[in-house]
Amino acid sequence: MGGGHPCPARISLARRTANAVVVAWLLSWATHAEAQDTEAVTLPVPVHEVAPVYPDEALAERLEATVGLEIDVDEDGRVVQAQVVAPAGHGFDEAALAAVRDDRFEPARDGLGRPVAVRIRYDVRFTLDAAPVVNVRGVLKEAGVREVLEGVGVRLEPTQGVEPARTATTDAAGAFSWADVPDGAYALRIDDARFRADPVPVEVVAGQLTEVTSYAVRLRPWEEDDDPDAFVDVVARATPEVTERRLAAEDVRVLPGSFGDVLRAVQNLPGVARSPFGLGTLIIRGTAPEDSRYTIDGVEVPLVFHFGGLTTVVNGDLLDEVVFLPGNFGVRYGRNQGGRVELRTRTDVPEHTHGYVSLDLFQASVYADIRLSERTALSVSLRRSYIDAVLNPVFQGSDQPIRAPAFWDGQLRLVHHMPGQGTLDALLVVSDDRFTVLGNDPTNASRLGLIQTYQQLRVRWRRPLQEGWRNELSLLVGPQSQKLALNGGQDAYERRVAIDVREEVVKEADDHGGIGWRLGLDLKMGPESFRFNVADFGPEEQGKAFVAAPSLYVEPTFRWGPVTLIAGVRSDLVAFGDVRTMWSIDPRLALRVDVSPTTTVRASVGRYSQFPTYRKLAPAPEGDGVQDLATPWALQTAVGFDQALPLGMSLEVTAFHTELFDQIVGREQRLRFFTVPPTGETVDGGTYANDGTGRAYGLELLFKVRQRRLVAWFSATLGRSERLGRTSDEPSLFTYDQPVVLNALFSYELPKRWRIGARVRYATGNPYTPIANRVYDLDSRRFAPIDGDTTSARLPPFWSLDVRVDKQWVFRKWALTFYLDVLNVTNTRSLEIPTWNADYSELEGIAGLPILPVFGLRGDW
Amino acid sequence: MIAWWLLALLGCADNGPDPDTVIGNLRVVSVVADPPEVAPGDDITVDIEVYDRQGGSIDVMGWFCTPLGGSALTGGCAEAGPTARPLSAFTVVATDAGLTTRGTFHVPEELAALVPGDGVADDLIRPVFWGLACRSGACPVIDAVRDDPAPGSASWSDVVTQLGRPTLWLPDVPLDDSSLATRFLMFTGAGDPYRATNPPxxxxxxxxxxxxxxxxxxxxxxxxxxxxxxxxxxxxxxxxxxxxxxxxxxxxxxxxxxxxxxxxxxxxxxxxxxxxxxxxxxxxx
The missing domain is CATH 2.60.40.10 (Immunoglobulins)
Known part of the structure; x- marks a missing residue:
């Protein structure tokens, strides 16, 4: 721009844009030879203005500024050069430059009217009163759970006129906003395939801020796309257990026949015999119910089902998954010769506080998951059964005291995540079961009966260590007791104060090879006492001792490519006060070969010791001194394979064999606290002795389908379980021997949040000891039965069809779920316990449940 | 033992007849001893009362057999005597019997040593009378008694053992074709002025x-x-x-x-x- 002259003064106030005021004046210009008068030069006139964008930072801080520019406008009116000569910072400079570069001008002209190139001073002043005004804003939440939704597209459409639709995407807080929306009526819509929502009417009024909260219903996964049968991938297992069956809590809660209880679903898995009356007893791989253990996060609990077996003592919403180990588990677990069921609690922090209230035929529950911070959560659960309250009016006129179970439980869970320091969580579980008396109570029987209570506080710290190691430390304390009170001052109880410590360090083997380690200390201790002062139980006996049972275990894992060998050993010691000290060493070996990404072959063998209870070791009332008992144990062997199949299907087949040694026989049957119907099996009432042996063997098959809408499986257990006591030279069938157990079930989700499911079960009838003949005692007018061969007869086979329907209604701020679980739809009569008529000439039996509709309601907020 | 709620609930009875009052098969309904209270040396008459809904030929047998405690139990019945008595002394057998079968017996004098109060009562289990009804041929023990083996012989000892411990052979007898009942009698000293009588x-x-x-x-x-x-x-x-x-x-x-x-x-x-x-x-x- 040579030959130009400096501009002596501001010569023009140019324009006002949407958010800035521009002041310009001429600095220099190019002259034509024939031009005579610089005063005749005119400023360029804007013909296309680009509005500068008010910088976000400045807008947030409420800053105003003026940016001084020098721009060159050529003869065609284009901005060919621009620079900041008076910067303002805070993003103003860039915003001003970006805007001006795209401006177009009517070029400046000289006195002869010819276009000339000029340099002008061009000040852009940013003022807040000219910034865009947000006049519509809102928050998008997920309907039913009220969780804010991030990254979801929203659209504001005018209901009339030609105003274009405006779009936005929700931020981390679920918020969205629009500025300078003209007055009028609009509709807010969701632009996201994952959600569905009705349009929300929005009325924009001049000078007012319109705020709106919208709720979107999250579509089920299969509703998102056009392929409703798309399946989820089979996830390879990463745990050392050779036979481990996991059930996600959210899946099993809707299975038919479960009443929404997560643990009852385990009964549908292979390896579990059918329990009478649909109760919660777990009979695993031909072992007795008392041979199996239940744990919450690895720590044993004395009672996992409430009386009646209908409900698990821990609220299923606290659980992440249920893990079923029918046998051949690793050395991390010990002290039992049957199977194990582990309940694993959630440790996540919810996005927001939520909860529910539920009611069903048996109980009412209240649950809350409270978000204290982004790292800390508190969960509270309370449940109370009301079977007694429902039935009490029915039996109001009865003179006979009729007992019904009454229970309540509560859990308090606190989770705190510590960055770099792992997770600390505490779980308090309290449970109280008792039988209450219905109707009139002329004998004051309400103070009598069976009471089982426990309280446990468990604190766990899981943290990462250096070099790939991780650590888990658990501490549990709490009392537990079961008590039986009868007339005439008779009572019986067993009490224990649990003080359990578990410390474990783990390093996983590398995926491609190497050695992994698991080392742990498992300590159980505490005072135990018992007293049996019941005439039917025999002579009075009691005892008290401090029992300490430390265990050490080590489990190296060797991995060579697809081959994994786990060789563990567990050493247990138990000291029953000064009465007796016992120990055991249980070596266990497991082999897993990943033949292909979809096929795994596995085998395992191990020893599983199960110490006698303190009561069995205490001096016998007959004065025999300390009973000289050895530790019963089992040799468990299993071999099988897992096969992942297309379309979300999988197949698992396992053959197992369990040999039982040194089993304790004797008067246990008389002393056991029955919370389920006694089986009527023959009782060996003699002194305890290790005179029993046993054996169980069989084949388990599990075929599963897990798709987005469908959960289904077929399980089969074929097996045999025998026992040999001291009353016979020949083995007899175990009380719960069921050679064939079949379960087929599915749960399928329909549109509009309907879900249906059905279950078909078949099981061979339990064996029983038949009545060969009887003697009629004329003085008492009663028949005395004479047993035939032990367990030489069998009850008729059991089969039933159960169906379930779920429906969920999602409202803005809460959701309502209804379910109807109908057991034994065909009302098939099945005998559960053998009984006879008065003269034992006919087998009558106590039948199982008739058709039983169970319904429930649950409101989530 | 321990009440269980479902059993209690399922146990609600209706208002119809008590099924225990209906006899569906063969049954010894009573044994009526006269007198019902005896002393050593007494003569006693015993009626075995049978009910048979089905009808047909039945055999009835009755016997006194007071098992002694301890190892003596395996030896059979006190009534068999310190020296072997004939089976007919303490058994009665009726072939193709009617509803009532009567037997008459003499209470052995040596049982006086077992009378309570005489210092040796610990071994005594009150005198027991057994009544057995069987469809003809169903109970081999009746045939064995009917054969009347010589007292003291091996067959006699075997029969006496069977009479003393019916549970040895009863499981092998078809339940629907047999009924065995037992009655404990009052036992008293010979000088007791009061003797119980049967009610009217x-x-x-x-x-x-x-x-x-x-x-x-x-x-x-x-x-x-x-x-x-x-x-x-x-x-x-x-x-x-x-x-x-x-x-x-x-x-x-x-x-x-x-x-x-x-x-x-x-x-x-x-x-x-x-x-x-x-x-x-x-x-x-």
């Missing part, structure tokens, strides 16, 4: 006809007894009734829905070993 049993009102489904009262008088009624069909509303001091007691029998004759048996027990039996028939219209 008088039918004050015993209808012989009823309409189908009708509830019919039967009225009896007896002593201080418990009344056990039985029927071949229909059924009594209660399995037992208490009666006291000769006052009338009313039993409610509900006739079956089908017509025809129904046999009734009423037994009273005075809890002292005394018993009495009444039999009747009602025609249901």
């Amino acid at each position: 049993l008088v039918a004050v009102s015993a209808p012989t006809a009823a309409d189908a489904g009708e509830i019919v009262p039967f009225v009896f008088r007896s002593g201080d007894v418990i009344v056990y009624p039985f029927a071949s069909d229909g059924g009594f509303l209660l399995a037992s009734y208490g009666a006291a001091n000769g006052l009338p007691v009313t039993l409610q029998w509900q006739a079956p829905k089908r017509s025809g004759p129904v046999d009734l048996v009423v037994v009273v027990e005075d809890q002292q070993g005394g018993s009495a039996v009444w039999r009747g028939t009602v025609t249901v219209r």
